[in-house]
Amino acid sequence: MSSRDNILAAIGKTKRNDREPSPLPQIPTSDTFNDRLIERFSETLTGVGGQVVRVTDWLDIIQHIEQTYRQVSISPAHRIVTTLPELSAVAEVGWSGLSPHLLADADLAIIGAHFGVAENGAVWLTESLLGHRAAPFICQHLAVVLNASNIVPTMHDAYERIGDAEYGFGLFMAGPSKSADIEQSLVMGAHGPKTMTLFLMV
Amino acid sequence: MNTKTLDHPELAERFNRDEERVDWHDQTLWWIRQKRDKAAHTLPEWEALREAASRIKLNVLDNLDEYLVQFEANALSNGIIVHWAADAAEHNQIVHKILIDNQVSQMVKSKSMLTEECHLNEYLGHHGIDVVDTDLGERIVQLAGEPPSHIVLPCIHKKKEEIGEIFHQHMGTPAGLSDPQMLAGLARTDLRERFLTRRVALTGVNFAIAETGEFVVCTNEGNADMGAHLADVHIASMGIEKIIPQRKHLGVFLRLLTRSATGQPITAYSSHFKRPRAGQTMHLILVDNGRSVHLGREDFRNSLKCIRCGACMNTCPVYRRSGGHSYHSAISGPIGAILAPNLDMKKHADLPFASTLCGSCSNVCPVKIDIHQQLYKWRQVITQEGEASAAKSASMQVMSTVLSNHWIYKFGGSIGRKFMQWFPGLVSNKLNPWYKHREMPTPPEQSFQEWYAQNRKNP
Incomplete structure (x- = not known):
């Protein structure tokens, strides 16, 4: 017998005939996070190291990037990449067909998000928004654009919204990459981006 | 104890020789426990969530074979190559064969307690494969030649000055560094080069969804993703008990996991891998290694519900003052002390005695494992099987004579x-x-x- 068959047979032997298998329970919910969604989301994301910038349109985002990233940049090769055509005036587009390794010198990546979660400040992203799966990890800094009307209260609402959506890769992301492995001192930018800016389009 | 290796009291005594360090270790872990309490108290439905998580896992244990078959079928149709390993040796051989087939002798690996349990690094090392652990804490203990001392905080036993010295010796950084920001930055630069050049990446698995054939990996550092998304081959290793029935159940577990572990509302990254990316190969190894035997032990099967948050360690008065290495097992602390005797009762006969049975572990467990009761039950089994220490058995015999x-x-x-x-x-x-x-x-x-x-x- 193969290991597969052996393992399945061994598990089968542990089954008890004298009792019914335990049923799946109802998923508990609460209305704790139902109000002030934008404020809760912003406070929680800020608490885990993200920066929330409220904007009203794409021009606001372009201006913010010009001021924050372009002007302070010392290196002339300062590279900004995006998957959002609306930002092509300040960032490089059309790189998703190339090797993800070529993103190693990206200083800033700007991507869109499906929705945010108020209880933990996370945003839900799937492959179609990323250009490359590696993009939000390999860049030195990350910016995410989220429409303020797309915030759900809890993770239960999040999975209800995802439903049986099809994706090859998806992730909840909350703030920049971080580690507290050295004496519990919190360091931002362990391997992934050192900062995460969220442009909240109100 | 009949084995020659040092047992928990002896190793704990060694750890206690440096009183200042023990106090620091104790207080740091208690601080994390307090952060857990604060996070848990923000959710009025916390207890209902624990109950739901426990019941979902009970349902999984009752139907594990069916869920595994369902998961396998869905993963295969997603384009994931599924392997089954009866034990640690078979798991290690499967990983090695994938590396040989791809003509690769170097690999990056993110946190996986299962590979610690299987001693994968040692096995691959003997076969000339260079494995680099990429979680910062795991990298530090790997360079120091030690196993992790905590499942979530692998180098919680190390001081920053010691880490500076380890980096100086192994990475050629200047001597005398101790600033965590600077040390983490040096590791970032060193590991980034490896992420960009390694063709095979191995990750652990936090949850695997039977309904969809996808698996979820949670990290704060982003190291699992950096490895997996840049490598041609992604290998994911998981214990068979990591299955959950449906995608929506992730809502329950992701709400509990990090609040219990570190007091964070969620990890920075909760990555859902469903299909390999274009041009990539994705392998998933389902590992038994004693789990199906454990499942048949009526008094102990509930411990297979564990989601590896580490809350029982952070709260344990014995763990906090004896250190993870005193448990001489891949998974330390109260949960390790009930999982390890299943694998090797003789070798781990001392572990269920490394507890005051105060019950704090059971109170914080997000999946409501009756940890302290299982510790007590293991003591009885171990004593009946004649595996308790000679002094303990002899004194119990004397007591029995006196009391009768x-x-x-x-x-x-x-x-x-x-x-x-x-x-x-x-x-x-x-x-x-x-x-x-x-x-x-x-x-x-x-x-x-x-x-x-x-x-x-x-x-």
Whole structure:
């Protein structure tokens, strides 16, 4: 017998005939996070190291990037990449067909998000928004654009919204990459981006 | 203990030689426990969530074979190559074969307690494969030549000055560095080069969804993703108990996991891998390694519900003051002490005794495992199987004789009281193994029998 068959047979032997298998329970919910969604989301994301910038349109985002990233940049090769055509005036587009390794010198990546979660400040992203799966990890800094009307209260609402959506890769992301492995001192930018800016389009 | 390796009391004693460090270790872990409490208290439905998580896992344990078959079918149709490993040796051979097939001798690996359990790094090392652990804490202990001492905080036993010295010795960084920001930055630069050049990446698995054939990996550092998304081949290793039935159940577990572990509302990254990316190969290894045997132990099967948050370690008064290495097992602390004897009862016979049975572990467990009750039950099994330490068995035999004989009990009691009053130093000293583990009580003037006889005569 193969290991597969052996393992399945061994598990089968542990089954008890004298009792019914335990049923799946109802998923508990609460209305704790139902109000002030934008404020809760912003406070929680800020608490885990993200920066929330409220904007009203794409021009606001372009201006913010010009001021924050372009002007302070010392290196002339300062590279900004995006998957959002609306930002092509300040960032490089059309790189998703190339090797993800070529993103190693990206200083800033700007991507869109499906929705945010108020209880933990996370945003839900799937492959179609990323250009490359590696993009939000390999860049030195990350910016995410989220429409303020797309915030759900809890993770239960999040999975209800995802439903049986099809994706090859998806992730909840909350703030920049971080580690507290050295004496519990919190360091931002362990391997992934050192900062995460969220442009909240109100 | 019949084995030659040091047991928990001996290793704990070593850890306790540096009192300052023990105090620091104790307080740091308690601080994390307090952060867990604060996070848990923000959710009024916390207890209902724990109950739901526990019941979902119970349903999984009752139907594990069916969920595994369902998961396998869905993963295969997603384009994931599924392997089954009966034990650690088979798991390691499968990983090695994938590396050989891809003509690769270097690999990056993110956190996976299963690969620690299987001693994968040692196995691959013997076969000339260079494995780099990429979680910062795991990288530090790997360079130091040690196993992780905590499942979530692998180098919690190390001081920043020691980490600076390890980096100096192994990475050629300047001597005397101790700033965490700077040390983490140096590791980032060093590991980034490896992420960009390695063709195979191995990750662990936090949850695998039977309904969809996808698996979820949670990290704060982003190291699992950096490895997996840049490599041509992604290998994911998981214990068979990591299955959950439906995608929506992730809502329950992701709400509990990090709040229990570190007090964060969620990890920075909760990555859902469903299909390999274009041009990539994705392997998933389902590992038994004793789990199906454990599933058949009625008193202990609930411990397979564990989601590896580490809350039981952070709260444990014994773990906090003895350190993870004193458990001499891949998974330390209270949960390790009930999982390890299943794999090797003789080798781990000391672990269920490394507890005060205070029950704090059971109170914080997000999937409501009755940890302290299982510790107590393991003690009985171990003693019955004759695996308890010789001194413990001998003293229990003496106690059994004394308690079953009225005259020996009475006479022995009076001798004992006098002895402790006259020669306290002969009892309360480090040569008495009982005293080493406990405070000795002040002996009473008289026994209850004497008191009763006296007071009944003179009411």
